[in-house]
Amino acid sequence: MDATESPLSTSPSPPSSFSLQRHFYLAVDRLQFKMDTLVDLLGTAGRRPYLPMVVCCSTRDELDAVCSNISNLSSCISVSALYSDLSEAHRAEVLDNFRQATMRWNRLGREEDADGEAEKEEEQKSHVIVVTDACLPLLGSELPVCARILINYELPTKKETYMRRMSACLSADGIVISMVVGGEVVILKTLEESSGLLIAEMPIHIFEII
Template sequence: MESMEAPSPPSQSLSRPCQLQHFYLAVDRPQFKMETVVELLNVVGRRPWLPIVICCSSRDELDAVCSSLSSLPYISLASLYSDLAERERAVVLERFRQATFKWKQHTLDVKEEGDDSEIGNEGKKSHLVVVTDVCLPMISSGESPLSARVLINYELPTKKETYMRRISTCLASDGIVINMVVGGEVVTLKSLEESSGTIIAEMPINISEIL
C-alpha cells in the first residue's frame, strides 16, 4: 500500500533501542486508515507475545477498530471502555501484564538462542488492548502502566498532555509510538512535536528494523 512505502528515517533514530522512538505513518484518506492498521498488524502482530496498545479518542472508534481486528488469528484482543465492569477491567490489565512479562522473557531467550521465528499459535499470540483516553490506566489510583512495546495512536491527539499521558500510562520506557496521520493532521503532528520537544520520524518501510 502506498502509505507503507515511505523512506526510512535517519539511521540515528534506529540506533537507540533503549529509548522511546516516535514515528508517524501517513495515510492518504480517512477511509484508508483502518486498512492501514490491519496491514501494520499483519507484520507487527505476528511477533510472539508482543504487547500492543491502540489508543482511540472515542468509543465509536474503539468499537470500529475492535470489529476490524477481531478476526486476526495471531492476536489476542481486549478493550478498555467506560462501561466495562471493574472486575473485567482488572482481568484485562492483568492479562496484559502477563503478556508483557512473556514478551520480555522471549526477548531474552532470543538474545541467548538466536531464534526469533514468528509464530501464530494460540499460546504465543501477540496481545492487543484497544483503549479510549478516558479509560487509560489510572496510575494515581494504584493501577500499573500497561508497558506495551508498541503504542499505536489510531486517532492523533490534539493536545500535548493527552499525547504524553498515553505514553506514560501505556508504553514501556523502550517502546515505540506509531502515530496514524491523515492529510490535514500534519499540522497537528508538527504542533505535538514542537510542544513536547519530541522528534517524530517517518516510519521505516521495514518495521522489523525498529522492533
C-alpha cells in the same frame, strides 16, 4: 536526522522517563484507507510472538470500529478492549492477561528466533489492547500497562493527551506510532515542537524498529 537523536535546543526537553522511547508517524493518503492500514500494520507486527501492543482511540465509537475490524486477526493476535464504563473485575482481568503477555515478551519474544516450543500456541499470540482516552486516568492509577508498541489511531491534538497515553500505556523503551491523514501533519509538527520529541517517518518494514 535519526529518530534517536536529540531535538534542537530551541525545543523543550522531553521528560527523562520518555528518553528511551522512540516516536514515528505513519502517513495515510486518505481517511478511508486508515482502518485498512491499521489492520495491515497489526497483522504484520503480530507475526512476532508475544508482542504487547496498545491502540489508543479518542472515542468509544472509534474503539468499537477498531475492535470489529481487527477481529479477523485472531489467528495471531489476542484482542481486548478497555473503556471507562467497563466493570472493574473485567478491566483487572484484561490488564492481568496483558501483563502476563508482557512478561513473556520480555523473557522470550525480544529475540526473533526465540524458541516457543514450550509455550502453547495461544500463549504465543501477540496481545493488543484497544483503549479510549477516557479510560487512561483509570490505567494511570493502576500498574503501568507497559506495551512495546503504542499506536495512536487517532492523533491527539494536545500534548497532554499524547503524554498521558505514553505514561499510561508504554514501556520505558517502547515505540509510538501515530497514524496521520492529510492535514494532520500540521498537528503532528505542533506536537513535536511543544513536547520536544522527535517524531520520524516510520520505516516501510515495521520489523526494522521492533
